Amino acid sequence: MKRTAAFALLPLTALMLSGCTLFPSAADHDKAAADTLKNSFQARGIAKLDRLTQDQANAECATADATGKPLDEKMSKVIEEANMKTVKWPTDGKFLGDWKEGEKIAQSGRGLTWTDTATTENGGNCYNCHQISKEEISFGTLGPSLYNYGKLRGVTDPNSAGGKAIVEYTWGKLWNARAYNACSQMPRVGAPARPGVARQQVTTPPRWPQATGVSC
């Protein structure tokens, strides 16, 4: 009788033992997703597969997003401080450039794709997420409207001492948005993580009397 019971239990024991293979862990799911991504893309032209590699900020923010558990304050600080270190401030102290050039860069989505070359001038693609000028009616709304940005930020003259803090913040924000907001969805336009940034031109929204022009 006892023996029969033991035999009867065998399939159940086997099932329990193999439980880990029947039910993949979260790590297994992560690996499967990463493999699927890797296998779905192929390197072409200047667009290589290293773009799929997440840095610490991307990984931490993606996890926070997936779990619905916001980053804790300590981790946010670590990410922001690390990103702040990548910001290059103008060596000549000039933050403002030609706003018309800024508008062109804000409009352009060119650069870094497989149909671009290593010397293609990168655009900022700013209108994808921001309203900037009143004339351009095709814009995304993921980011806040930057129409009248200076006024909204209380700056009437970006050359004045009173406007200095916001002008500097704007430069840094464009260079690396995560320096101020760990999980910002804004591309890190000047960050070294992005290939081709050595030629990147960054501008502030053209509603400034002049726009910030960075050439590095």
Ligand code: HEC
């Ligand atoms: C993929 C979307 C996206 C793109 C592209 C983008 N941004 Fe942003 N931007 C955001 C989001 C979202 C915020 C608000 C969250 C934050 O501050 O990180 C933001 C914030 C900003 C701010 C700060 C506004 C404030 O009042 O503090 C500025 C300035 C800005 N963006 C300028 C630009 C410029 C200039 C470009 C192009 C070079 C650009 N953005 C491209 C999404 C984007």
